[in-house]
Amino acid sequence: MSNLQMPTSEHRSIQASHLSMLSRLIRQRETGLLLLIVLTCAVVGIKDEHFLSFDVWREILVRCAPTAIVACGVMLVVVTGEIDISVGSLMALLSAVMGRMISESEADLSCWIGIPATLGLGTLMGLFTGSLVAVGKAPSIIVTLGLLTALRGLTTLMMGGKNIDRLPEGLTQLAKQGLFGVPISILAGIGVIGLTSVLIHHVPLGRRLYALGSSAESAKMVGLSEVRLKLFVFGYTGFLTAVATIVDVPRLPKIESGIGTEFELLVVTCVVVGGIAISGGQGRLIGVLLAVVLMTMIRPVLTFMDIGEAGEKWTRAIQGMFILLAVVTDSLSSRRRRSSIREDAA
Amino acid sequence: MSSTHESRIGRSFPWWHETVVGVLLVVVLLVASRLVPDFLKLQSQLLLSRQLWEFAILALGMTLIIITGGIDLSVGSTMGLSAVVFGGVHTATGNLFAASLACLITGLCCGAVNGALVSRLRLHPLIVTLATFAAYRGIAEGWSQGFSYSRFGDDFSNLARGNWMGVPLPGTLFLLMAIGFGVFLSKTPNGRFLYAIGHNERAAKFSGIAVERIRFWLYTTTGLLAGVAALIYVARFDTAKADVGKGFELDVITAVVLGGTSIYGGRGNIVGTTLGLLLIHETRLFISRYWGSDELRSIVIGSLLIVAVLAYQLVLRKRER
Numbered sequence: 001m002s003n004l005q006m007p008t009s010e011h012r013s014i015q016a017s018h019l020s021m022l023s024r025l026i027r028q029r030e031t032g033l034l035l036l037i038v039l040t041c042a043v044v045g046i047k048d049e050h051f052l053s054f055d056v057w058r059e060i061l062v063r064c065a066p067t068a069i070v071a072c073g074v075m076l077v078v079v080t081g082e083i084d085i086s087v088g089s090l091m092a093l094l095s096a097v098m099g100r101m102i103s104e105s106e107a108d109l110s111c112w113i114g115i116p117a118t119l120g121l122g123t124l125m126g127l128f129t130g131s132l133v134a135v136g137k138a139p140s141i142i143v144t145l146g147l148l149t150a151l152r153g154l155t156t157l158m159m160g161g162k163n164i165d166r167l168p169e170g171l172t173q174l175a176k177q178g179l180f181g182v183p184i185s186i187l188a189g190i191g192v193i194g195l196t197s198v199l200i201h202h203v204p205l206g207r208r209l210y211a212l213g214s215s216a217e218s219a220k221m222v223g224l225s226e227v228r229l230k231l232f233v234f235g236y237t238g239f240l241t242a243v244a245t246i247v248d249v250p251r252l253p254k255i256e257s258g259i260g261t262e263f264e265l266l267v268v269t270c271v272v273v274g275g276i277a278i279s280g281g282q283g284r285l286i287g288v289l290l291a292v293v294l295m296t297m298i299r300p301v302l303t304f305m306d307i308g309e310a311g312e313k314w315t316r317a318i319q320g321m322f323i324l325l326a327v328v329t330d331s332l333s334s335r336r337r338r339s340s341i342r343e344d345a346a
Numbered sequence: 347m348s349s350t351h352e353s354r355i356g357r358s359f360p361w362w363h364e365t366v367v368g369v370l371l372v373v374v375l376l377v378a379s380r381l382v383p384d385f386l387k388l389q390s391q392l393l394l395s396r397q398l399w400e401f402a403i404l405a406l407g408m409t410l411i412i413i414t415g416g417i418d419l420s421v422g423s424t425m426g427l428s429a430v431v432f433g434g435v436h437t438a439t440g441n442l443f444a445a446s447l448a449c450l451i452t453g454l455c456c457g458a459v460n461g462a463l464v465s466r467l468r469l470h471p472l473i474v475t476l477a478t479f480a481a482y483r484g485i486a487e488g489w490s491q492g493f494s495y496s497r498f499g500d501d502f503s504n505l506a507r508g509n510w511m512g513v514p515l516p517g518t519l520f521l522l523m524a525i526g527f528g529v530f531l532s533k534t535p536n537g538r539f540l541y542a543i544g545h546n547e548r549a550a551k552f553s554g555i556a557v558e559r560i561r562f563w564l565y566t567t568t569g570l571l572a573g574v575a576a577l578i579y580v581a582r583f584d585t586a587k588a589d590v591g592k593g594f595e596l597d598v599i600t601a602v603v604l605g606g607t608s609i610y611g612g613r614g615n616i617v618g619t620t621l622g623l624l625l626i627h628e629t630r631l632f633i634s635r636y637w638g639s640d641e642l643r644s645i646v647i648g649s650l651l652i653v654a655v656l657a658y659q660l661v662l663r664k665r666e667r
Contacts, residue, residue: 027359
């Protein structure tokens with residue numbers, strides 16, 4: 001607005017646009033996360049160059065995969081202004097059901113039945129959550145809090161105090177060694193990330209989710225169905241939780257009822273650190289993925305820093321610090337931006 | 347969520363939710379006393395009430411926070427950190443009084459950090475307390491290195507195990523505190539302001555309520571209550587470990603919401619929370635004494651929460667179209 005008043009304003013605004021592009025890049029969450037990851041890698045890599053080896057990163061990425069897969073779904077839930085904190089318990093339930101179906105010491109069904117059934121159950125559970133939120137109009141944090149408790153109990157009840165082992169050889173081999181040398185969880189991760197990215201950027205549905213999140217009122221006015229969109233995001237999250245279960249759980253020696261404890265908090269943490277606004281409508285997939293890598297890196301980094309087991313106990317404290325760091329810088333930079341806008345206006 | 351209206355039943359009879367929870371509680375008690383002999387016996391009820399008090403004390407602070415439209419996920423972790431500090435100071439000095447003081451101060455500080463982040467930086471309480479949920483527990487784990495402190499002496503344990511006029515000491519403490527909180531909430535201006543903030547924060551600010559200061563003290567107080575709860579827990583089990591209070595936050599929120607406090611803010615009271623706490627407690631006792639199954643317990647509590655909140659949405663509130 002002030003451009004109109006001064007003759008030299010055009011020159012200034014060009015300069016300003018260069019500057020603002022640079023400062024926008026610096027201020028962006030993704031750049032900060034990437035810098036943090038690269039810096040950490042550099043420091044740890046100098047100390048022990050084995051950290052930068054192919055094998056270590058393959059292992060880190062395998063550990064990232066389930067978190068990244070589920071985060072793709074939870075991210076969309078948060079974009080629409082809701083939240084899902086039941087994914088950890090859902091994962092436990094799904095792995096118990098899957099184990100019961102395909103383990104050789106249990107029902108011993110074929111994987112061709114067990115895996116689609118698990119995917120179906122995951123989607124159904126997601127749709128169930130979604131319908132409580134979208135149709136029942138119950139607050140999502142309370143609904144998923146209830147499910148977090150209830151599903152964990154259901155899992156423990158189903159397992160009956162026993163662990164499930166002896167999953168089919170083929171599935172465990174696939175999970176451990178992968179297809180053509182690429183671990184199956186990484187393949188699934190790439191697939192899900194690609195799918196989600198297409199969904200967000202190239203399909204109207206993605207735009208609609210953001211529209212719903214930034215203003216539910218306006219979204220309704222232009223004729224978007226809140227119920228349908230919310231059913232979709234919760235269903236998608238349920239489906240992705242099933243995918244993560246199928247690729248990750250067979251890597252474990254046995255299925256126990258404690259699987260996925262606090263997984264939901266890790267996922268929500270990654271979504272928040274990745275720059276998705278908890279009030280909905282804002283944030284990008286790439287930020288979430290970088291946050292997943294950063295959060296997963298903490299433990300291996302502590303191991304490589306060679307401070308022994310004492311160091312690893314600090315993992316959670318460092319995770320907490322990262323979330324704080326992310327939200328505090330965010331709030332400070334947005335405040336600066338707001339005050340600079342005010343100065344411009346004055 | 348300011349676009350929701352209380353429907354006619356809600357307006358004409360504001361105690362609707364508390365009544366439903368109360369009736370449910372009576373039903374549970376009646377069924378339980380039929381199926382489990384001497385379930386209602388005062389002696390066994392008092393004996394088994396020991397598990398309740400830490401939750402109950404935390405729920406008081408949580409009720410206030412949720413009334414203002416906030417939430418605190420970090421109470422369990424604050425308990426863990428306070429307990430570890432207690433253990434650490436006791437080991438270093440051997441002085442129970444110093445250790446207890448340190449425990450309370452730790453809780454207070456944890457709460458103050460939450461409060462400062464929420465009120466000064468205007469961050470979303472869900473995010474702030476999710477961060478400190480991880481951070482406090484992490485510091486407790488890192489600092490204690492999984493070590494569990496114990497042997498604080500019988501005198502100390504008796505504080506949590508002892509009775510005062512037949513009522514367990516922590517229970518007496520809770521009763522006094524509940525009355526205090528209830529009076530604060532319904533009779534003092536600051537208490538009424540909490541509802542104003544929960545209903546419409548902007549309007550509250552414009553009418554001159556020191557929203558941010560109130561909010562800061564709210565989280566700080568809840569931190570202090572977590573310190574108190576940690577003290578009771580440590581005394582009861584005679585051990586202080588980093589995992590003290592794990593998962594408490596969810597149970598406490600469940601009790602508060604079950605008791606009729608709206609997660610969107612602006613509605614709720616101490617009577618409702620107390621009923622919610624009792625309902626959860628008695629349901630748990632009944633299930634574990636009748637079926638002896640812990641799993642069933644969490645299924646029932648989780649479903650109860652969902653059903654309660656659905657019923658509340660469907661019956662009491664009507665959305666503006």
